[in-house]
Amino acid sequence: MKTLKYIALLSIAAGVFFLDSCTNNNNKTQQAKKENSLTNKEILASTNLTIKDLDSLIRLNPKNDTLFYKRSKLQLAGKNIDEAINDLNLAIKVDSNKPEYYIELANLYIVKAESEKSRDILKAAAKRFKKNHDVFTELGKLYFLVQDYKNAHKYLDQAINLYPYDAKAYYYKAMAYLETQDTTKAKFYFNKAVESDPKMYDAYLMLGAVATEQKDTLAPEYFMAAIRIDSTNIEPRFSLGYYYQTVAKDYPKAVEQYDYIIQNMDSTYAHAYFNLGYMILFYTDHPEASIPYFKNTIKYDSTVVDAYVNLGIAYKTIGEIDSAKYFLNKALKVKPNYDRAIKEINSF
Secondary structure, three states: OHHHHHHHHHHHHHHHHHHHHHHHHHHHHHHHHHHHOOOHHHHHHOOOOOHHHHHHHHHHOOOOHHHHHHHHHHHHHOOOHHHHHHHHHHHHHHOOOOHHHHHHHHHHHHHOOOHHHHHHHHHHHHHHOOOOHHHHHHHHHHHHHOOOHHHHHHHHHHHHHHOOOOHHHHHHHHHHHHHOOOHHHHHHHHHHHHHHOOOOHHHHHHHHHHHHHOOOOOHHHHHHHHHHHOOOOHHHHHHHHHHHHHOOOOHHHHHHHHHHHHHHHOOOOHHHHHHHHHHHHHHOOOHHHHHHHHHHHHHHOOOOHHHHHHHHHHHHHOOOHHHHHHHHHHHHHHOOOOHHHHHHHHOO
């Protein structure tokens, strides 16, 4: 009887396991069906699909180029560049009529520092898609990156002829002119970029940088435009502070920007501490108050050699010679033969 009882229990357990297994398999099947029913637009927009999910979908739909394209994006997110390149090549093999595949493939080769492969892909795309301005913009951008500014202008002009509102093409023309010291044309094309795309953050940032270099009072306006577009980015706010510090000589406004960065954006931002310390050391009668700022600079970025030198100057000014020599010698360890540090040491 006991044997029969055990057999009965085992049978029940097996039945439960079988039912559970069926339920799990059914759930997996339902999930697979659900994933397989996604449209291409939904596949591209999905944040839930994994590489394994896409592997399964590709086995079911090996002629769907969108699946390879999506998987390439996930591979890139996982820093698997070679796998991402392979998937883009597979996407192109399935459907060779989508210029965005060629553009992304070319950009991956730029990441790999293989500019010749990138150029060849984009040139092939330019022959295939003669009226696609994005392809010509990317080709112009590539030539800008490899410092061939003549060809950069050539292809960027073709992009603009195809689409006169191509903000990216204007931006890279401006950058090419900036690299060849033609700031007048650079400003013209940066302005064309923001006219074409009023939310082009990078163009406003560069307009601000050029204005700062030229001591132009429009600089704050450009930096504020960049801040309105992306208030999370430190660069335009720091650049605004730098303009007030070095050009306008409006130190309270500079302090306001640097303090905002430290208090609200990044409490470890070394350069904000450095500039605050610099203004206190050289523009006030309280050199000792600069010391904590330079120490914070070093704390968060030990490579800022001038922070050590300025600590040396601050300690020398208040008569603490041993501390002054200590930090000046530290500066020489960070940057051997640094003239500024040597000059201060020789002044004792």
